[in-house]
Amino acid sequence: xxxxxxxxxxxxxxxxxxxxxxxxxxxxxxxxxxxxxxxxxxxxxxxxxxxxxxxxxx
Numbered sequence: 001x002x003x004x005x006x007x008x009x010x011x012x013x014x015x016x017x018x019x020x021x022x023x024x025x026x027x028x029x030x031x032x033x034x035x036x037x038x039x040x041x042x043x044x045x046x047x048x049x050x051x052x053x054x055x056x057x058x
């Protein structure tokens with residue numbers, strides 16, 4: 001699942017939760033999708049940190 005569809009589905013579940021609540025299956029799906037999203041964010045952030053090169057100007 002690409003990140004756009006992932007975020008879209010998380011938002012759909014959030015709106016449904018506010019409107020009428022979620023079933024146990026939907027709560028589990030939301031939890032899994034959030035974890036996938038966070039793993040993606042962490043991975044991207046790690047890649048950015050790994051690509052930083054410190055240059056000493058002296």
